Amino acid sequence: MTALEDAPDAVLAQRAADGDELAFAVIVRRHAPYLRAFVIRLTGSSAEADDAVQDALITAWERLGELNEPERLRSWLTTITSRKATDRMRQRRPEAAIDDLDAPSPASGPEERAVAASGLDALSQVLAELPGDQREIWVLKEVGGLSYEEIAERTGDSLSTVRGRLARARSTVLERMEGWR
C-alpha cells in the first residue's frame, strides 16, 4: 500500500475534495512551506504569512470541489494565497499610492552581488532592495503567475499603474542581475 505522504498531488486533491482529512493534512505539510515563503517574498514580512496561508488553506478546503485539474494543486493554492495576502496588504495601506514609493535601500551594492554564492543569492538581494510596490508586482507576476488584470484587481491599482510598475521592476532586476555572472 502506497503511503499517503508519497501520493501525487492529484490523488490528494481528489481525496480531500471527497472529505479525506488525512489527505488534506498531507497537502498542508507538502505545500504550506512554499505558500508561506511566497507570502514572505511578496510582502517582505513573515509576521502575517502564517495567518494569510492558514486562511488560504481553510478556503482551499471549502473550495476543493471547484478544482477541475487536481494536478494543478500548487498553482491553485498559490492563487488563493495571493488573494488572501493582497487583501491584507490593501487593508494595511488603504491609500494606495499612485506613484512608486521610490526609496532605494542600498543594503548591498554591485560588488556584494558579484560575489553572491549563486544566482539565487543575487536575486534574493535584488528583490529585497526593490521598492515594496515593485517587489509585490514582480512576485505576483513571476511566482504567482498572475496576469496584469488579476494583479490590478488584487492590488486595487489601475492597469496602467501595474504595467508601469512592472516595467520599472523588470528593468531594475535585469540591470542589477547583470552584475552577477
Added chain:
Amino acid sequence: MVTLDGEDDIGGSGFGLDELAAYRDRGRTPAIPAIDDNAECQAVLDSLERLGDLSRELVERDAVSLPVDDSWLAGILNAIAFEVRAGHDIEFPVEPADTGGDSGADAVADAPTRLTITEGAIREIVRWAGDSVPDVLVGRVALLGDTTDPTAEITIEVTISAAFPAPLAERADAVRVAVAGALLAHTPLRVGRVDVTVGEIHLPSRGGSV
C-alpha cells in the same frame, strides 16, 4: 547577461524591453520574425525567462527552512472540521423487534433501531478497500444513483492511481472486488456496478507522477 543601452530599440529590432516582455507573456504568438530572428532580443527573452525560473526557485529554496509546525497544522484541521462533507444519510434496513412480552428497559432495548451511514463514510470505506490493493491509491469516489431510495442500484465510480509498473487491468479488477465486497459487508447499498478508472500513474515510494 544583457546590456540595456537603447532600451526602446533592442538590437535594432524596433522593439523595446516592455514589448519583448509582453511578447513573452503571450507565449511568443503570433510569431514576430523581427524579434525571433534578432540575437539580442533572444538574449533578453532568455534573461527574462531565466529570471522567472530563478524567482520560483528562490521561493522553493526559502520553503525548505519553513517546515510546518504541528500546532499550526492542528489549528487548520480544527477549523475545517466544521465544514462537513458527509453528504446525506443512508439508512440501514430496520431490524425487526423481538417482542416477546418484554417491558420497560427490555422493550426499549429490543425496539427497532435506526442505523444510518453517511455518503462520506461510504466513500471512506471505498478508499479503505481500494487502498488495501497493492500498488493502488484511491482518488475520487462517486456514488451514482438515487442513494435515498433503498431499492435503487448504485454505481460506484472509483478513480485510482497505480504505482508503475503494476499491471493495471489486474489491479483495477482487484479494486473492483475489494470495493464491492466491503460495501456489501458494511453498508446497506445495493451496488450495481463498480467502475474503476486509472487516472494516474505514480512512482512507487516517491510523490511524483509519471
